Amino acid sequence: xxxxxxxxxxxxxxxxxxEIEEKDEEKLLKDLQEILDYFEELKEVDTKNVESMSGGNxxxxxxxxxxTDSYGLYADLYGRxxxxxxVFPEEEDGFLKIPPVFFVEGGSASGGE
Amino acid sequence: MNIQDLTIKKFHNGLIKKEFSATEAVEEFFDYISxxxxxxxxxxxxxxxxxxxxxSAVDTDLASGKELDILAGAPLAIKDNILIExxxxxxxxxxxxxxxxxxxxxxxxxxxxxxxxxxxxxxMDEFAQGASxxxxxxxxxxxxxxxxxxxxxxxxxxVAAVASDMAVAGLGSDTGGSIRQPASFCGVVGLKPTYGAxxxxxLIAMASSLDQIGPIAKTxxxxxxxxxxxxxxxxxxxxxxxxxxxNLKTKSLKEITIGLPDEYFIEGLDKEVASAVEEAIKTLxxxxxxxxxISLPHTKYAISAYYIIMPAEVSANLAxxxxxRYGRITKRESQSVNxxxxxxxxxxxxxxxxxxxxxxxxxxxxxxxxxxxxYAKAQKVRRLIKxxxxxxxxxxxxxxxxxxxxxxxxPAFKIGEKINDPLSMYLSDIxxxxxxxxxxxxxxxxxxTNTDYTRTNTDSPHKSxxxxxxxxxxxxYFHEADILEIGKQYEAH
Numbered sequence: 295x296x297x298x299x300x301x302x303x304x305x306x307x308x309x310x311x312x313e314i315e316e317k318d319e320e321k322l323l324k325d326l327q328e329i330l331d332y333f334e335e336l337k338e339v340d341t342k343n344v345e346s347m348s349g350g351n352x353x354x355x356x357x358x359x360x361x362t363d364s365y366g367l368y369a370d371l372y373g374r375x376x377x378x379x380x381v382f383p384e385e386e387d388g389f390l391k392i393p394p395v396f397f398v399e400g401g402s403a404s405g406g407e
Numbered sequence: 408m409n410i411q412d413l414t415i416k417k418f419h420n421g422l423i424k425k426e427f428s429a430t431e432a433v434e435e436f437f438d439y440i441s442x443x444x445x446x447x448x449x450x451x452x453x454x455x456x457x458x459x460x461x462x463s464a465v466d467t468d469l470a471s472g473k474e475l476d477i478l479a480g481a482p483l484a485i486k487d488n489i490l491i492e493x494x495x496x497x498x499x500x501x502x503x504x505x506x507x508x509x510x511x512x513x514x515x516x517x518x519x520x521x522x523x524x525x526x527x528x529x530x531m532d533e534f535a536q537g538a539s540x541x542x543x544x545x546x547x548x549x550x551x552x553x554x555x556x557x558x559x560x561x562x563x564x565x566v567a568a569v570a571s572d573m574a575v576a577g578l579g580s581d582t583g584g585s586i587r588q589p590a591s592f593c594g595v596v597g598l599k600p601t602y603g604a605x606x607x608x609x610l611i612a613m614a615s616s617l618d619q620i621g622p623i624a625k626t627x628x629x630x631x632x633x634x635x636x637x638x639x640x641x642x643x644x645x646x647x648x649x650x651x652x653x654n655l656k657t658k659s660l661k662e663i664t665i666g667l668p669d670e671y672f673i674e675g676l677d678k679e680v681a682s683a684v685e686e687a688i689k690t691l692x693x694x695x696x697x698x699x700x701i702s703l704p705h706t707k708y709a710i711s712a713y714y715i716i717m718p719a720e721v722s723a724n725l726a727x728x729x730x731x732r733y734g735r736i737t738k739r740e741s742q743s744v745n746x747x748x749x750x751x752x753x754x755x756x757x758x759x760x761x762x763x764x765x766x767x768x769x770x771x772x773x774x775x776x777x778x779x780x781x782y783a784k785a786q787k788v789r790r791l792i793k794x795x796x797x798x799x800x801x802x803x804x805x806x807x808x809x810x811x812x813x814x815x816x817x818p819a820f821k822i823g824e825k826i827n828d829p830l831s832m833y834l835s836d837i838x839x840x841x842x843x844x845x846x847x848x849x850x851x852x853x854x855x856t857n858t859d860y861t862r863t864n865t866d867s868p869h870k871s872x873x874x875x876x877x878x879x880x881x882x883x884y885f886h887e888a889d890i891l892e893i894g895k896q897y898e899a900h
Contacts, residue, residue: 296777303767310722310770311729311747312763313755325764325829326771332830333711336784339791346786347793347844349616349646357645377492377509392731393749 298326408432410439411572415481415629418575422469422480429465429480429524433458436482436526440573446554449568451487451545453527454494458482461524468522477632479522484568484577487528488535488611489620491515494525498611499543500533502734502757512609513644514578514620514637521636526574529564533759534725535585535613537561538835541826542761549822550593552874556819559589559835565623566593576624576633580610582617583713584815584839587851590623591814591877594853596630596894597623599839601885602846603648605634606641614720615646617713617843627852627894634887650885660694660896663889665880666701666799666807671838677817683854683876684813690900691811691893699807703795708788709841714833715772715785716844722769725762729753764829793845800883809889810881812838814851818874838879848887851877852894 303323307314314322384391408427421427427435437455444450465480485491488498490508492515497503511519518525532542540548540563548563550556551571558567562579566586569577570593579586581599590597598621605620612618622633640649667688672681692698728734730753731746758766772781800806816837825832842849854876880890 296780298771306767306770306774309774310766311726311750311754312758312766313751314763314767315755318760322764322767326768328830329714329768329833330771333715333781336708336711336788339705339708339784339788341784341787341791344787344790346783347790348786359642381505381507381509383505393744393746395746 296330298323408435413575414625415575415632418481419477423475429462433462433482433524443571443573447551447567447571448546448548449530449564449573450527451530454525458524458526465522476521478636480524482524482526482575484529484565484574485525486531486562486565486579488580489578490609491525498534499531499545501544502728513606513641517637529568531564532561533762535561535580535582536761536765538832542759550819555821557822559592561585562589566590566595569595569623576629578620579623580618580620582614583836583843586621586623587839587879588815590851592819594875595623595625596627596852598630598634598850600887601848603646604638606644606647608641608643612724614717627891627898631891660696664697664699664807666699666810668701668703670703670706671812679818680813680876684878687854687878691897694896701799701807703799705791705795706841709792709844710833710837712785712788713840713844715781718765718769719773719782722766725766789844792841796845796847812879814838814877814879818876842881847881849879849881850890850894851879853877
């Protein structure tokens with residue numbers, strides 16, 4: 295039975311990039327453990343030679359289209375530059391500002407803007 | 408104009424008979440909402456300017472003698488995870504509180520072309536995660552039949568708005584029962600179409616192999632009108648498919664056999680639900696429909712499979728809300744903030760408790776060492792659940808045409824009753840989630856009409872006997888016509 299403790303919770307929150315306050319950890323651990331215990335019932339199910347079902351679509355075929363603007367999609371998108379810019383929180387001289395992405399070890403931010 | 412009495416059909420008739428103009432109607436709706444919604448909290452925000460400009464266009468058409476579409480002027484409530492260009496769209500999450508949609512969802516585009524009117528964005532469980540309507544950053548929605556009870560979720564606002572006459576109909580989304588379960592709790596009709604029947608372009612994704620947009624309405628006929636308007640293949644959603652119309656022939660009711668799966672009529676099913684559904688079955692038998700017991704043996708495992716697959720997809724879909732691409736709550740305080748800390752803080756503060764729980768659960772079931780035991784296993788169980796349905800519907804094995812079940816195991820529960828016990832909340836989806844896992848269409852229809860309930864006084868004692876109960880009809884793939892036809896005949900009875 296899989297069990298979940300403070301240590302692997304820390305690993306998971308790091309993977310998920312979610313900060314959990316210490317005061318919320320205990321309740322979260324209890325809830326997750328209860329849910330995982332419930333999942334134990336799946337062990338009863340014989341799934342030998344069962345093909346997994348990975349999607350909701352019953353027509354299992356890839357959907358391709360030509361790499362052309364046959365639907366006027368791009369024209370539609372290009373017309374939206376201003377609107378898209380409008381939803382962005384920070385802008386300077388026509389550029390969208392994002393936080394620094396690259397860091398120099400021990401130094402300050404470089405690039406990213 | 409009597410708002411309480413309006414359906415899409417009646418609204419249309421009133422409009423063409425010039426009993427009211429679209430503008431008058433919309434103004435009256437907003438007036439009514441301004442009082443009523445203080446109690447219900449069905450809307451996150453109203454789109455008055457948009458609605459009034461849409462109404463004025465309808466009135467211009469009307470004045471010029473143009474023939475009006477059946478949906479022209481119909482005032483709708485739209486779940487806040489469906490994009491309407493220029494309108495804020497939050498999915499009831501703090502993390503999207505500053506987001507304004509830059510394009511229309513395909514369903515919105517289609518409804519706009521039919522001149523339907525959008526009154527506002529309806530409340531919901533954050534990112535469509537919950538079963539009660541309580542997980543909203545904008546406060547819980549109340550059940551119009553009893554303000555101490557939940558409306559169900561996650562399409563809580565759309566359903567509550569329709570049930571309390573604040574909209575004639577609405578749109579919701581259904582990943583594990585989010586249209587049908589609240590429809591059952593609030594006494595309205597809710598349809599989850601076949602996976603692929605309706606484009607999801609412009610729907611904020613939750614679990615992509617399960618999500619579908621669908622109509623919420625006062626009558627089955629209205630649900631059908633809306634479904635016909637939004638369905639169809641869309642080049643912008645490659646999971647959408649062209650419906651083969653030859654699939655959509657309905658047999659006469661006397662030729663129909665409905666299956667009753669043993670696994671859904673279990674001990675522990677609420678007595679009021681059981682007897683209400685029993686009544687509905689009796690009525691349908693009276694229409695000449697044959698019934699037959701069937702078995703869907705893997706039903707028991709659906710909740711486990713669903714609560715592994717769905718959070719796995721949630722953890723991937725919600726990665727985009729990282730404080731950079733989406734969801735910047737505040738302007739960056741300082742240039743030297745570390746990107747990793749921006750991720751952690753934005754997501755830690757921006758997501759509510761249930762969303763965080765599901766992302767972490769999804770991360771767990773996909774993580775190294777656990778993938779096979781959980782995610783891979785659940786996908787195989789999903790196949791077995793689908794196979795159960797295939798077998799039940801298989802004509803060469805004497806299969807049935809439609810399956811009938813209760814929509815939810817209980818009527819609406821009390822606010823706060825399950826919010827601290829996620830597992831018991833998850834079990835509310837027990838009769839609806841299997842349908843999403845298989846990708847089938849299903850509708851929830853109230854066993855009693857909405858007009859039987861006028862009580863919203865919170866001081867009076869409430870018995871579950873007086874709460875709405877819905878039954879669910881599950882159809883074959885793309886056979887929405889079958890369940891809609893049976894529903895219409897049931898209603899007419």
